[in-house]
Amino acid sequence: MSKTILAVDDSGSLRQMLSFSLKAAGYGVIEAVDGQDGLNKAKQQKVDLVLTDQNMPGMDGLSLIKALRAMKNYQSVPILMLTTESGDDMKAMGRAAGANGWLVKPFDPARLTEVIKKLIG
Amino acid sequence: MLSRETPSGELMNAQVMRLLSGMSVHGDQHLAEVERDLVQMDVLLDEAIKKLCASFMAIHHAVDLQQEALNGLLADGMPAPEYAARFAALRGEINQHVGAAVTSLQFQDMTSQLIGRMVQHLTGLRNVFGALDTNGAAVSESGNEALLATLSDISERVGARCTELAGGVRSTVNQRHMESGDIELF
Numbered sequence: 001m002s003k004t005i006l007a008v009d010d011s012g013s014l015r016q017m018l019s020f021s022l023k024a025a026g027y028g029v030i031e032a033v034d035g036q037d038g039l040n041k042a043k044q045q046k047v048d049l050v051l052t053d054q055n056m057p058g059m060d061g062l063s064l065i066k067a068l069r070a071m072k073n074y075q076s077v078p079i080l081m082l083t084t085e086s087g088d089d090m091k092a093m094g095r096a097a098g099a100n101g102w103l104v105k106p107f108d109p110a111r112l113t114e115v116i117k118k119l120i121g
Numbered sequence: 122m123l124s125r126e127t128p129s130g131e132l133m134n135a136q137v138m139r140l141l142s143g144m145s146v147h148g149d150q151h152l153a154e155v156e157r158d159l160v161q162m163d164v165l166l167d168e169a170i171k172k173l174c175a176s177f178m179a180i181h182h183a184v185d186l187q188q189e190a191l192n193g194l195l196a197d198g199m200p201a202p203e204y205a206a207r208f209a210a211l212r213g214e215i216n217q218h219v220g221a222a223v224t225s226l227q228f229q230d231m232t233s234q235l236i237g238r239m240v241q242h243l244t245g246l247r248n249v250f251g252a253l254d255t256n257g258a259a260v261s262e263s264g265n266e267a268l269l270a271t272l273s274d275i276s277e278r279v280g281a282r283c284t285e286l287a288g289g290v291r292s293t294v295n296q297r298h299m300e301s302g303d304i305e306l307f
Contacts, residue, residue: 009230011229011230011233012171013170013171013174013226013227013229013230014227014230016174016178017174017223017226017227020178020181020223021223054293055234055293083293084230084231084234084293084294084295084296085293086295086296086302086303091305094307095307099307100306100307101304101305101306101307102303102304102305102307103302103303103304103305104296104302104303104304105227105230105231105296105302106224106225106227106228106230106231106296106299106300106301106302107223107224107227107301107302108220108223108224108301109219109220109223109224110220111301111304112304115304115306118306119306
């Protein structure tokens with residue numbers, strides 16, 4: 001059974017590219033349009049990895065990570081930030097919130113799937 | 122120096138008020154036009170990227186089908202080794218181009234954030250121009266003191282809005298090219 005990844009991003013084109021790349025690599029993908037939508041979908045179905053943007057309307061990526069980490073069944077699920085932000089202070093905040101890694105946009109599909117494979121196989 | 126209650130003093134005050142109102146109205150009009158163009162540009166980029174993505178997906182699907190057909194042909198017969206090698210090389214080339222296209226098609230996410238930030242700055246600048254507006258109020262007295270008091274009020278309002286503008290919108294996009302970004306695992 002293929003592993004499922006929750007891809008959270010407010011940009012439709014970015015979600016489309018993520019979904020395309022991850023499905024081509026054999027993963028199942030659930031898309032969410034912002035942090036709140038991501039949180040709702042994570043509650044509905046346990047996923048194997050979460051990939052989230054930071055700057056989104058409503059709930060942002062850091063808030064989503066904190067909310068997920070507060071849930072029992074998401075304490076050890078890998079969470080990666082995929083964002084345009086590349087500042088050390090933001091990375092430190094991501095790490096403190098419970099992110100397992102930081103990817104700066106734009107992503108290269110081969111490198112992205114390589115990292116995901118390392119984390120969830 | 123202007124003296125109180127002279128026609129030239131009243132004229133001067135009226136001219137200053139008219140100048141400030143004019144700057145406020147015209148500045149706001151020009152900024153509103155720029156804002157409208159930026160929003161339209163964002164909409165056009167959004168539509169363009171949707172169409173590009175749809176075309177990209179369709180091309181990729183067609184190439185996949187073509188590849189399947191080729192694989193079938195290769196499996197049926199005994200292709201010359203140079204053709205088999207050529208097909209394998211082409212597959213690798215196509216995958217490379219697909220990867221590069223996926224990276225490039227992410228431009229709209231960044232440009233949209235940058236446009237959003239520009240629009241927020243324009244809104245801030247329009248507020249600054251708005252602070253210059255005296256709303257047609259004339260300075261009732263013709264003396265320098267009344268004019269100075271009005272100018273001081275305006276200056277305070279402009280200063281406050283400039284401060285809001287300076288601290289308002291953080292830059293979230295610093296990329297200057299479309300190469301793929303860094304990856305750091307914690």
